[in-house]
Amino acid sequence: MRRRIIMSMLAGVTLVASTLLGEPPAPAAAPSHTLAAESPAPPAEFGTDWHDPLTAAPPVTRPNDAKSCEMTVAEAQFRDFTPYKGTYAPPRGCGDRWSKVVLRLDGKVKGRQFDRLGYLHMGGVEVFRTSTPQPSPDGIEWSVEKDVTRYSDTFRHRQDVEMLIGNVVDDTYTGIIDVKVTLTFYEGRPAATTPDRVLTLKDGTLTTPRNSERIVAEVYATGSGGGCEEYWYLTVPDAAPYSCKADDGPYREVQIKVDGQLAGIATPFPTVWTGGWSNPFLWYVIPGPRTFDIKPIEYDLTPFAGLLNDGRPHRIEVSVVGVPEGQSGWSAPVNVLVQQDAKTRQVTGKLTAHKAGDLANSSTYTPGSEHRLDTEAGHGLTVSGYVDTSHGRVTTTVRRSLAHTSLHRWTDGENTDALKANWTDDETVTVDGRGPATSTRTHRTYTMDGTTTLGAGDRLRTVMSLGDQAAVVETRGSRRTDWYRLDDSYVGDATYTANVPRDQRHAVGTTSERYRLYGQGGCFDRSVITVQGMVTEDRERC
Numbered sequence: 001m002r003r004r005i006i007m008s009m010l011a012g013v014t015l016v017a018s019t020l021l022g023e024p025p026a027p028a029a030a031p032s033h034t035l036a037a038e039s040p041a042p043p044a045e046f047g048t049d050w051h052d053p054l055t056a057a058p059p060v061t062r063p064n065d066a067k068s069c070e071m072t073v074a075e076a077q078f079r080d081f082t083p084y085k086g087t088y089a090p091p092r093g094c095g096d097r098w099s100k101v102v103l104r105l106d107g108k109v110k111g112r113q114f115d116r117l118g119y120l121h122m123g124g125v126e127v128f129r130t131s132t133p134q135p136s137p138d139g140i141e142w143s144v145e146k147d148v149t150r151y152s153d154t155f156r157h158r159q160d161v162e163m164l165i166g167n168v169v170d171d172t173y174t175g176i177i178d179v180k181v182t183l184t185f186y187e188g189r190p191a192a193t194t195p196d197r198v199l200t201l202k203d204g205t206l207t208t209p210r211n212s213e214r215i216v217a218e219v220y221a222t223g224s225g226g227g228c229e230e231y232w233y234l235t236v237p238d239a240a241p242y243s244c245k246a247d248d249g250p251y252r253e254v255q256i257k258v259d260g261q262l263a264g265i266a267t268p269f270p271t272v273w274t275g276g277w278s279n280p281f282l283w284y285v286i287p288g289p290r291t292f293d294i295k296p297i298e299y300d301l302t303p304f305a306g307l308l309n310d311g312r313p314h315r316i317e318v319s320v321v322g323v324p325e326g327q328s329g330w331s332a333p334v335n336v337l338v339q340q341d342a343k344t345r346q347v348t349g350k351l352t353a354h355k356a357g358d359l360a361n362s363s364t365y366t367p368g369s370e371h372r373l374d375t376e377a378g379h380g381l382t383v384s385g386y387v388d389t390s391h392g393r394v395t396t397t398v399r400r401s402l403a404h405t406s407l408h409r410w411t412d413g414e415n416t417d418a419l420k421a422n423w424t425d426d427e428t429v430t431v432d433g434r435g436p437a438t439s440t441r442t443h444r445t446y447t448m449d450g451t452t453t454l455g456a457g458d459r460l461r462t463v464m465s466l467g468d469q470a471a472v473v474e475t476r477g478s479r480r481t482d483w484y485r486l487d488d489s490y491v492g493d494a495t496y497t498a499n500v501p502r503d504q505r506h507a508v509g510t511t512s513e514r515y516r517l518y519g520q521g522g523c524f525d526r527s528v529i530t531v532q533g534m535v536t537e538d539r540e541r542c
Contacts (some may be wrong), residue, residue: 042531046496046507050533051285053133053142053292056515056526057488060102060145066186069094074120074163078177083164088122088155091185096156099188103128103148106180110139112502113175115274117224118165119333120181124200125154126333128181129220129294132165133274133287135175136533137502144292148183150337152190153198155183195337205313206336208305210346213389214339215305218296219318221254221268221332229329232322233270233421233448234408236373240365242410246324249363250421251377251404253321254332256299258307259314262356264299265381267402267425268320270448272466277452279462281494281509285530289468289488296335300429302396303385306349321359341389349387353397356381371410378403394433401426418451436477445469454498461495484519508532 062068069091076084090096103120105128113135120128127148133140165177195216197209208215223229228244235246256264271290274283283291301308308314318332341347357380366372384397406421425444430437447467454460467489474482494509514527525541 040534042534042536044508044532046281046284046505046509046533049136049138050140051530051535052140053287054285054528054530054535054538055287055292056513056528058515058517058524058526060147061100062102062184063099063186063188066099066188067094068184068186070182070184072180072182073122073161074179074181076163076179078116078118078165078167078179079169081164081166083162086161088159088161090156090158091183094185094187097188097190098149098152098155098185099190100147100186101149101152101155102184102186103146104182104184105130105144106141106182107132107143108139108141108178109133109135109175111135111137111174111176113167113169113173113177116165116167116177117222117273117331118179119163119220121162122151123154123157123159125151125198125335126220127151127154129222129296130165130292131224131271131273131294132177133292134280134284136284142292146293149190150195151198151335152194153196155185193339196340197338199336199338201316201334201336202313204315204317206308206316207311207313208308208336208338209340210309210311211341211344212305212309212338213302213341213347213387213394215301215308216337217256217264217299217301217316218335218337219254219256219266219299219332220294220296221266221318221320221330222271222294223252223268223320223330224273227327227329229323229327230273231276232268232329233406234417234419235322236408237363237365240367240371240373241412242371243414246322246327248322248361249373249375249377250406250408251322251361251363251375253359253379253402254297255319255321256301256334257315257317257319258301258304260317261354262381263301263304263383264398265379265400265402266297266299267404267423267444267446268297269295269468270421270423270446270466272448272464277450277462277464278460278498279452279494279496281496281507282462282464282492282511284509285533285535286490286492286511286513286528288466288490300396300398301336302387303351303353303383303398305347305387306385307351309347309349309387322361341391343390347387347389349385351383351385352395353382353384355383369411370416371412373406373408375404375406375408377405389433392434394431397428397430397432399428399430415454416451417453419448421448422446436479438481439475441473441475443471458498458500459495460498461493463493464491466490482520484517484521487514487516489514512537 272288361377386395450464492511496505496507523542529537
């Protein structure tokens with residue numbers, strides 16, 4: 001149930017989170033503008049139609065003069081849990097080396113429907129994970145774009161295609177999700193950081209090329225599926241009287257292991273889907289950060305390259321710390337992206353350091369007329385290893401530190417339910433070979449501050465703010481060579497009458513998003529405001 005305009009989800013976040021394998025973002029300067037002053041006043045309440053999905057994120061940048069080819073890779077109407085299956089063949093007329101590859105999803109749906117989670121696999125590689133908006137009675141259209149250049153190795157070969165947006169259509173939930181996915185290829189020299197190979201796991205194992213000199217795993221980790229893990233950040237220990245339980249409280253951590261040894265840790269992004277917090281009116285026009293373009297977590301496994309390059313399969317395991325035993329609700333598919341040393345047949349090496357700190361996780365429940373759960377948690381991991389390449393010995397050290405604090409407050413019956421939470425995920429990757437060492441330091445911060453209250457007359461109000469921030473600094477020796485900062489902030493306040501037919505809800509709501517991306521390449525700063533489903537401001541600065 002939601003919006004109307006093209007939504008271009010760049011990869012501003014994608015780029016910040018993907019410095020291991022991509023060029024830093026080059027935010028484009030844009031002229032300042034606002035909606036015309038004579039725009040009509042917003043309606044007094046939500047009606048049967050509203051603006052199509054819209055975000056403040058910048059579009060994917062594209063080469064100006066490069067030859068391009070566009071092709072459709074999937075086109076389907078999703079009514080149930082039957083996946084679309086097809087065959088992909090590489091494009092003709094654009095060569096087999098591309099400076100940029102852009103994926104675009106165009107979707108439409110009308111009537112009544114829940115938000116749904118979807119994926120696109122090509123040759124078993126997950127190239128896109130998404131969730132959908134909920135439709136208005138009159139229908140909506142939306143679009144998502146993603147830079148998928150990193151999967152060029154997959155695109156150079158004929159592949160099986162599988163796409164699924166699991167859905168249920170019946171007399172009540174009538175919305176059929178109609179989507180089309182295209183790839184646009186821009187001919188040109190790929191960036192030096194573009195992976196040479198894109199691999200998937202086979203029966204939980206990975207066999208890398210023996211001349212791999214850089215190995216990065218990416219995990220599309222999502223807590224979803226309609227159960228409590230969709231709201232993992234609200235779970236409480238058994239002693240507390242709340243509807244969603246987890247023995248160790250709300251702390252979650254996504255871990256990856258190589259042959260049973262901890263190889264990487266990460267904080268999952270606290271995605272709020274478009275029906276989240278019992279109030280779809282918050283998300284009808286502006287979704288929360290990353291909702292339509294779910295970013296993978298990245299783990300630099302290069303310190304383990306000496307082990308992985310022996311030509312044998314190695315077990316790769318992904319797990320989510322904090323999920324109750326036997327509890328479903330998390331999906332964590334893995335891709336592995338490899339850069340090879342073209343001047344040698346085998347790259348040898350060794351893991352030289354491995355230090356995992358103790359995982360600290362404390363949730364303290366305080367009973368009362370307002371129940372309270374205070375949580376503090378954190379974990380650290382350092383791994384280091386070298387590879388002997390054709391250009392000398394290269395040592396990679398990865399340091400990662402996670403921290404979480406939250407305060408969860410609720411009343412009996414959960415008529416008031418509030419959370420204020422903060423997550424940080426700090427990572428430093430240092431590469432020391434010939435010449436001065438290079439270092440990439442990334443500081444990620446995710447925030448959530450929300451309150452839902454069910455008051456007199458069953459009026460349900462949700463006030464919410466979400467933040468997705470990242471600061472990245474790259475250095476060579478003591479000299480800073482690049483930097484950028486991302487701040488994607490969402491604020492919403494929506495109220496409606498619960499437990500009545502849709503046309504009796506008398507819903508009102510104001511939502512806004514401001515997306516700021518600054519770096520050596522310039523800046524991007526855009527804000528969007530909606531009232532009762534109408535866009536009242538769309539402003540660009542810089």
